[in-house]
Amino acid sequence: MTAPRPVDLALRARWILPMEPGCVLDDHALVVDEGRIVDLLPAADLSARFAPREHATFARHVLMPGLVNAHTHAAMTLLRGIADDVPLDAWLRDHIWPRESAFVTPEFVHDGATLAAVEMLRGGITCCSDMYFYPDAAAQAFDAAGLRAVIGLPVLDFPTPYASDADDYLRVGLAARDALKHLPRLTWMLAPHAPYTVGDAAFARIVTYARQLDLPIQTHLQETRAELDEALARTGETELARLDRLGATGPNFVAIHAVHLGAGDRERLATQRCSVVHCPASNMKLASGIAPVAGLVAQGIDVALGTDGAASNNRLDLFAEMRLAALLAKVATGDAAALPAAAVLHMATLGGARVLSLEASIGSLVPGKQADVVAVDLGEIDDAPVYDPISHLVHVASRERVSDVWVAGERVVRDRVPVRVDVPALAARTRLWQQKLR
Ligand SMILES: [Zn+2]
Structure with missing residues (x-):
């Protein structure tokens, strides 16, 4: 048996919706290395095959393409x-x-x-x-x-x-x-x-x-x-x-x-x-x-x-x-x-x-594509019950349920907070523009 392959990131979730195929996968993990998706597999098989440097579990979320x-x-x-x-x-x-x-x-x-x-x-x-x-x-x-x-x-x-x-x-x-x-x-x-x-x-x-x-x-x-x-x-x-x-x-x-x-x-x-x-x-x-x-x-x-x-x-x-x-x-x-x-x-x-002519690199969670991924929380009481996560994403969930976002494998939103932007400074500049534009 070969040793587990070191990779950058593994994201385990209650549901994963890869879009290709269009079905919903229960309790799977998405494996990411150097910004790209390398695998999508049952969570139970993860540790035998991969040794992720970072590992996150989203027990009540659906992971989907950005x-x-x-x-x-x-x-x-x-x-x-x-x-x-x-x-x-x-x-x-x-x-x-x-x-x-x-x-x-x-x-x-x-x-x-x-x-x-x-x-x-x-x-x-x-x-x-x-x-x-x-x-x-x-x-x-x-x-x-x-x-x-x-x-x-x-x-x-x-x-x-x-x-x-x-x-x-x-x-x-x-x-x-x-x-x-x-x-x-x-x-x-x-x-x-x-x-x-x-x-x-x-x-x-x-x-x-x-x-x-x-x-x-x-x-x-x-x-x-x-x-x-x-x-x-x-x-x-x-x-x-x-x-x-x-x-x-x-x-x-x-x-x-x-x-x-x-x-x-x-x-x-x-x-x-x-x-x-x-x-x-x-x-x-x-x-x-x-x-x-x-x-x-x-x-x-x-x-x-x-x-x-x-x-x-x-x-x-x-x-x-x-x-x-x-x-x-x-x-x-x-x-x-x-x-x-x-x-x-x-x-x-x-x-x-x-x-947008980007189908070869984004739009679905399949190996080889960029890891542009969104975690959406479907675990609040006003989401219950969840028979079909796809139906919920269109007809129930709102954008406020997005908790975490990755672009090219980099987490750019962490628990609803943008990682790279100074939001208070942006808010201050926006107030200045509002005064000018009014
Ligand atoms: Zn327009």
């Missing part, structure tokens, strides 16, 4: 709750854009992204996809907090303090990527804001860069009925048809929101193997509509979940999004079987990883 927030604007967490109860166009024009042009600096983005990173990590989100000005400042904030992130390089056709025109946005964005692409928890994508703010010439250049650099493209798409109607009136085609004509669609194309889709656009998304990010809370709060998610999933389209920015949500809470997605799909289709809990959990984990 949640993937596939769309946010992290820095906008500083604008949380600043303007509620207004539709998208007025919300942007009267409340968000004026404050952004007056206040958005690298310091704003760094502090807002740090605030968002703390909220997301404490809520079990280990990876986000972000889209905002000064992406280098957000990237450094996420990296410092320990969060994994896909950094969107924003593109607009109009000037802001960050850049002057589409070429300038691409130039400064790609320079930020060049400066930071050594950071292992970060990947990069091109993030044209929306078809109505980025013209054909700029989209054509984005497509060229995406192909040359093998970068995904994600953009807000057909979020409101008015947006779609204006596109049809102006160009005679839907936004998606236009982007298809410009060569933007394909397996590397991610449509955010995709609330208003006719049959032609759904077919286009499916045949081009595009993905969709569903942001139910933001769509409900801005009264944008209900994305046809159950139908998209039935057509084989990959769908992830996103919170959107805290300014239109007002929380970065994927537990809330999971429950809303499940309930909305049922009420929208009149079918109680639409989007069962396992399908929603898939969207928030492995499905999200796939949409």
Whole structure:
């Protein structure tokens, strides 16, 4: 008999939900070494095979892959709750854009992204996809907090303090990527804001860069009925048809929101193997509509979940999004079987990883993948009884039940406390921003 193999970490739990396969494992242990998962085995077999340097037991928890927030604007967490109860166009024009042009600096983005990173990590989100000005400042904030992130390089056709025109946005964005692409928890994508703010010439250049650099493209798409109607009136085609004509669609194309889709656009998304990010809370709060998610999933389209920015949500809470997605799909289709809990959990984990082109490294607890892991306590009296932990994660648990979080095998939240961020100092900086932004 060989001696037990020394490893960095073993996590034993009441339940483990690896996502691949989708079943729940009772009293198993997850073994981690050098940031990666090396095994998942019955807890009784652990000591014979492994000698972990650190060992933790979660007797009333479920261990699951870290949640993937596939769309946010992290820095906008500083604008949380600043303007509620207004539709998208007025919300942007009267409340968000004026404050952004007056206040958005690298310091704003760094502090807002740090605030968002703390909220997301404490809520079990280990990876986000972000889209905002000064992406280098957000990237450094996420990296410092320990969060994994896909950094969107924003593109607009109009000037802001960050850049002057589409070429300038691409130039400064790609320079930020060049400066930071050594950071292992970060990947990069091109993030044209929306078809109505980025013209054909700029989209054509984005497509060229995406192909040359093998970068995904994600953009807000057909979020409101008015947006779609204006596109049809102006160009005679839907936004998606236009982007298809410009060569933007394909397996590397991610449509955010995709609330208003006719049959032609759904077919286009499916045949081009595009993905969709569903942001139910933001769509409900801005009264944008209900994305046809159950139908998209039935057509084989990959769908992830996103919170959107805290300014239109007002929380970065994927537990809330999971429950809303499940309930909305049922009420929208009149079918109680639409989007069962396992399908929603898939969207928030492995499905999200796939949409962000990270499926090979995260999204499930299988040997070889990064150890991005969340422990969720299902042992409180208001959780009882627990017949099915998957159902509980979607319909019962809240993010406050997340106790511990690991990214690449590093515990970045310990008993609800972020390990790498000075939270009192962050709170003080946030109060200063609140005084300025009010
Ligand atoms: Zn958004």
